Amino acid sequence: MSNRRRPARANTYRTRYLHSPAWFARRDRWFTEEHTRAGEVRCALCLGIGSTHTLELHHLDYNGVSQTPRGWAAHERHEDLTALHPRCHEYVHQLIDRDRALSGFVSRRTASTQAISRLQAKIARFIEASEWP
Template identity: 55%
Template sequence: MSNRRRPARGNRYRSGYLTSIEWFRRRARWFREEAETYGVVRCAVCLGRGTSSTLELHHLDYRGVAEVPGGGWRAGEEHGDLLAVHPDHHRMLHQLLDSDKVLGKMRNRRDASMQAIAKLRRRIIRAVMAA
Protein backbone atom coordinates (compact mmCIF):
# COMPACT_ATOMS: atom_id res chain seq x y z
CA MET A 1 0.00 0.00 0.00
CA SER A 2 1.19 3.52 -0.74
CA ASN A 3 0.04 6.93 0.41
CA ARG A 4 1.47 8.51 -2.70
CA ARG A 5 -0.98 10.22 -5.02
CA ARG A 6 -1.82 8.36 -8.20
CA PRO A 7 -1.43 10.24 -11.49
CA ALA A 8 -4.48 12.30 -12.49
CA ARG A 9 -4.66 10.76 -15.96
CA GLY A 10 -7.01 7.80 -15.87
CA ASN A 11 -7.70 8.25 -12.17
CA ARG A 12 -11.48 7.85 -11.77
CA TYR A 13 -11.42 9.30 -8.25
CA ARG A 14 -9.69 12.51 -9.29
CA SER A 15 -11.31 12.97 -12.70
CA GLY A 16 -14.73 11.64 -11.71
CA TYR A 17 -15.48 11.88 -8.03
CA LEU A 18 -13.79 15.22 -7.28
CA THR A 19 -15.77 16.83 -10.10
CA SER A 20 -19.09 15.17 -9.24
CA ILE A 21 -22.20 16.77 -7.76
CA GLU A 22 -22.02 14.17 -4.98
CA TRP A 23 -18.60 15.46 -3.90
CA PHE A 24 -19.71 19.10 -4.00
CA ARG A 25 -22.76 18.28 -1.88
CA ARG A 26 -20.62 16.31 0.60
CA ARG A 27 -18.09 19.13 0.71
CA ALA A 28 -20.79 21.76 1.38
CA ARG A 29 -22.26 19.58 4.14
CA TRP A 30 -18.82 19.16 5.75
CA PHE A 31 -18.22 22.91 5.89
CA ARG A 32 -21.73 23.53 7.23
CA GLU A 33 -21.32 20.89 9.97
CA GLU A 34 -17.86 22.16 10.91
CA ALA A 35 -19.09 25.74 11.23
CA GLU A 36 -22.15 24.66 13.24
CA THR A 37 -20.03 22.55 15.61
CA TYR A 38 -17.02 24.84 16.11
CA GLY A 39 -18.27 28.25 14.98
CA VAL A 40 -15.25 28.61 12.72
CA VAL A 41 -13.43 26.50 10.15
CA ARG A 42 -9.65 26.32 10.43
CA CYS A 43 -6.83 25.02 8.27
CA ALA A 44 -5.43 21.82 9.78
CA VAL A 45 -1.88 22.96 8.99
CA CYS A 46 -1.65 26.63 10.04
CA LEU A 47 -4.86 26.80 12.11
CA GLY A 48 -5.83 29.95 10.24
CA ARG A 49 -9.51 30.68 9.68
CA GLY A 50 -11.09 29.92 6.35
CA THR A 51 -14.29 29.27 4.47
CA SER A 52 -15.51 26.82 1.86
CA SER A 53 -14.22 29.22 -0.80
CA THR A 54 -10.73 29.61 0.72
CA LEU A 55 -10.10 26.05 1.98
CA GLU A 56 -9.91 22.63 0.35
CA LEU A 57 -10.66 19.27 1.94
CA HIS A 58 -8.02 16.58 2.34
CA HIS A 59 -9.13 12.93 2.58
CA LEU A 60 -7.73 10.97 5.51
CA ASP A 61 -9.67 7.91 4.41
CA TYR A 62 -11.39 6.94 1.17
CA ARG A 63 -13.58 4.13 2.50
CA GLY A 64 -16.78 6.16 2.15
CA VAL A 65 -16.16 6.92 -1.51
CA ALA A 66 -17.53 4.43 -4.02
CA GLU A 67 -18.40 4.44 -7.66
CA VAL A 68 -21.93 3.15 -8.15
CA PRO A 69 -23.38 1.37 -11.17
CA GLY A 70 -24.66 3.77 -13.77
CA GLY A 71 -21.75 6.20 -13.45
CA GLY A 72 -22.54 7.96 -10.17
CA TRP A 73 -20.71 8.16 -6.89
CA ARG A 74 -21.48 7.53 -3.23
CA ALA A 75 -20.04 10.28 -1.04
CA GLY A 76 -20.12 8.52 2.31
CA GLU A 77 -17.02 9.94 3.98
CA GLU A 78 -17.30 10.33 7.72
CA HIS A 79 -16.88 13.91 8.93
CA GLY A 80 -13.57 12.98 10.60
CA ASP A 81 -12.23 11.52 7.36
CA LEU A 82 -11.86 15.04 5.93
CA LEU A 83 -9.66 17.96 6.99
CA ALA A 84 -9.78 21.55 5.77
CA VAL A 85 -6.51 22.97 4.46
CA HIS A 86 -5.48 26.08 2.55
CA PRO A 87 -4.73 25.24 -1.11
CA ASP A 88 -0.97 25.86 -0.74
CA HIS A 89 -0.88 23.69 2.39
CA HIS A 90 -2.86 20.98 0.59
CA ARG A 91 -0.32 21.00 -2.23
CA MET A 92 2.56 20.89 0.28
CA LEU A 93 0.86 18.05 2.17
CA HIS A 94 0.58 15.94 -0.98
CA GLN A 95 4.14 16.78 -2.01
CA LEU A 96 5.36 15.59 1.38
CA LEU A 97 3.27 12.40 1.22
CA ASP A 98 4.60 11.77 -2.29
CA SER A 99 8.28 12.46 -1.51
CA ASP A 100 8.82 11.22 2.06
CA LYS A 101 9.71 7.53 1.91
CA VAL A 102 8.49 6.78 5.44
CA LEU A 103 5.16 8.58 5.07
CA GLY A 104 4.61 7.11 1.63
CA LYS A 105 4.96 3.56 2.96
CA MET A 106 2.89 3.90 6.13
CA ARG A 107 0.05 1.40 6.29
CA ASN A 108 -2.47 3.99 7.45
CA ARG A 109 -3.18 7.12 5.37
CA ARG A 110 -4.67 8.92 8.37
CA ASP A 111 -1.47 8.51 10.40
CA ALA A 112 0.71 9.45 7.42
CA SER A 113 -1.35 12.60 6.81
CA MET A 114 -1.29 13.61 10.48
CA GLN A 115 2.50 13.16 10.64
CA ALA A 116 2.89 15.17 7.43
CA ILE A 117 0.72 17.95 8.90
CA ALA A 118 2.89 18.00 12.04
CA LYS A 119 6.02 18.31 9.86
CA LEU A 120 4.46 21.18 7.90
CA ARG A 121 3.49 22.97 11.13
CA ARG A 122 7.08 22.73 12.35
CA ARG A 123 8.30 24.16 9.03
CA ILE A 124 5.87 27.08 9.33
CA ILE A 125 6.90 27.78 12.91
CA ARG A 126 10.60 27.73 11.97
CA ALA A 127 9.94 30.10 9.05
CA VAL A 128 8.00 32.53 11.28
CA MET A 129 10.69 32.42 13.98
CA ALA A 130 13.42 33.06 11.40
CA ALA A 131 11.61 36.07 9.91
Protein backbone atom coordinates (compact mmCIF):
# COMPACT_ATOMS: atom_id res chain seq x y z
CA MET A 1 0.00 0.00 0.00
CA SER A 2 1.20 3.48 -0.80
CA ASN A 3 0.20 6.85 0.55
CA ARG A 4 1.44 8.55 -2.64
CA ARG A 5 -1.12 10.37 -4.74
CA ARG A 6 -2.23 8.61 -7.87
CA PRO A 7 -2.41 10.56 -11.13
CA ALA A 8 -5.77 12.32 -11.39
CA ARG A 9 -6.64 10.70 -14.73
CA ALA A 10 -6.95 7.21 -13.26
CA ASN A 11 -8.21 8.29 -9.86
CA THR A 12 -11.99 8.46 -9.61
CA TYR A 13 -11.68 9.66 -6.00
CA ARG A 14 -9.97 12.84 -7.22
CA THR A 15 -11.85 13.30 -10.49
CA ARG A 16 -15.34 12.32 -9.33
CA TYR A 17 -15.72 12.08 -5.56
CA LEU A 18 -14.12 15.44 -4.74
CA HIS A 19 -16.54 17.05 -7.23
CA SER A 20 -19.64 15.18 -6.03
CA PRO A 21 -22.63 16.63 -4.15
CA ALA A 22 -21.98 14.03 -1.43
CA TRP A 23 -18.48 15.43 -0.80
CA PHE A 24 -19.61 19.07 -0.80
CA ALA A 25 -22.38 18.26 1.68
CA ARG A 26 -19.93 16.36 3.93
CA ARG A 27 -17.40 19.18 3.64
CA ASP A 28 -19.98 21.81 4.63
CA ARG A 29 -21.10 19.64 7.56
CA TRP A 30 -17.47 19.25 8.74
CA PHE A 31 -16.90 23.02 8.76
CA THR A 32 -20.17 23.62 10.63
CA GLU A 33 -19.29 20.96 13.23
CA GLU A 34 -15.74 22.28 13.64
CA HIS A 35 -16.89 25.88 14.01
CA THR A 36 -19.45 24.79 16.63
CA ARG A 37 -16.85 22.68 18.46
CA ALA A 38 -13.89 25.08 18.39
CA GLY A 39 -15.40 28.49 17.62
CA GLU A 40 -13.04 28.95 14.67
CA VAL A 41 -11.44 26.74 12.07
CA ARG A 42 -7.65 26.67 11.81
CA CYS A 43 -5.20 25.16 9.36
CA ALA A 44 -3.63 22.06 10.93
CA LEU A 45 -0.21 23.08 9.59
CA CYS A 46 0.25 26.85 9.91
CA LEU A 47 -2.54 27.28 12.49
CA GLY A 48 -3.95 30.24 10.56
CA ILE A 49 -7.67 30.90 10.88
CA GLY A 50 -9.69 30.02 7.81
CA SER A 51 -13.10 29.25 6.41
CA THR A 52 -14.78 27.06 3.82
CA HIS A 53 -13.51 29.54 1.22
CA THR A 54 -9.86 29.53 2.32
CA LEU A 55 -9.32 25.98 3.61
CA GLU A 56 -9.41 22.50 2.08
CA LEU A 57 -10.05 19.25 3.88
CA HIS A 58 -7.37 16.55 3.93
CA HIS A 59 -8.40 12.93 4.44
CA LEU A 60 -6.50 11.27 7.27
CA ASP A 61 -8.44 8.11 6.50
CA TYR A 62 -10.63 7.07 3.59
CA ASN A 63 -13.00 4.95 5.68
CA GLY A 64 -16.48 6.19 5.00
CA VAL A 65 -15.81 7.04 1.35
CA SER A 66 -17.49 4.58 -0.96
CA GLN A 67 -19.01 4.39 -4.37
CA THR A 68 -22.47 2.89 -4.66
CA PRO A 69 -24.65 2.20 -7.68
CA ARG A 70 -26.46 5.47 -6.84
CA GLY A 71 -23.25 7.51 -6.59
CA TRP A 72 -20.71 8.42 -3.95
CA ALA A 73 -21.31 8.07 -0.22
CA ALA A 74 -19.53 10.43 2.15
CA HIS A 75 -19.57 9.05 5.69
CA GLU A 76 -16.14 10.15 6.91
CA ARG A 77 -15.90 10.63 10.66
CA HIS A 78 -15.14 14.18 11.77
CA GLU A 79 -11.71 13.15 13.07
CA ASP A 80 -10.82 11.56 9.71
CA LEU A 81 -10.63 15.01 8.10
CA THR A 82 -8.40 17.98 8.87
CA ALA A 83 -8.38 21.51 7.46
CA LEU A 84 -5.38 22.90 5.56
CA HIS A 85 -4.78 26.00 3.47
CA PRO A 86 -4.31 24.97 -0.19
CA ARG A 87 -0.56 25.65 -0.10
CA CYS A 88 -0.17 23.83 3.24
CA HIS A 89 -2.21 20.94 1.82
CA GLU A 90 0.15 20.72 -1.15
CA TYR A 91 3.21 20.77 1.14
CA VAL A 92 1.79 17.85 3.14
CA HIS A 93 1.17 15.84 -0.03
CA GLN A 94 4.60 16.67 -1.46
CA LEU A 95 6.34 15.49 1.71
CA ILE A 96 4.32 12.26 1.80
CA ASP A 97 4.97 11.66 -1.91
CA ARG A 98 8.74 12.22 -1.58
CA ASP A 99 9.47 10.50 1.73
CA ARG A 100 9.82 6.73 1.37
CA ALA A 101 8.78 5.96 4.95
CA LEU A 102 5.74 8.23 4.85
CA SER A 103 4.62 7.07 1.44
CA GLY A 104 4.97 3.35 1.93
CA PHE A 105 5.51 2.06 5.42
CA VAL A 106 2.92 3.72 7.63
CA SER A 107 -0.82 4.31 7.61
CA ARG A 108 -2.23 7.36 5.85
CA ARG A 109 -3.22 8.87 9.20
CA THR A 110 0.30 8.40 10.57
CA ALA A 111 1.89 9.66 7.35
CA SER A 112 -0.29 12.78 7.41
CA THR A 113 0.23 13.58 11.09
CA GLN A 114 4.00 13.01 10.83
CA ALA A 115 4.20 15.16 7.69
CA ILE A 116 2.30 17.97 9.42
CA SER A 117 4.55 17.69 12.50
CA ARG A 118 7.73 17.78 10.41
CA LEU A 119 6.52 20.79 8.45
CA GLN A 120 5.48 22.60 11.65
CA ALA A 121 8.99 22.04 13.01
CA LYS A 122 10.47 23.54 9.82
CA ILE A 123 8.20 26.55 10.10
CA ALA A 124 9.20 27.03 13.76
CA ARG A 125 12.91 26.82 12.88
CA PHE A 126 12.44 29.34 10.06
CA ILE A 127 10.58 31.78 12.32
CA GLU A 128 13.17 31.35 15.07
CA ALA A 129 16.06 31.96 12.65
CA SER A 130 14.46 35.06 11.13
CA GLU A 131 13.66 36.84 14.40
CA TRP A 132 15.71 39.89 15.30
CA PRO A 133 17.90 39.64 18.42
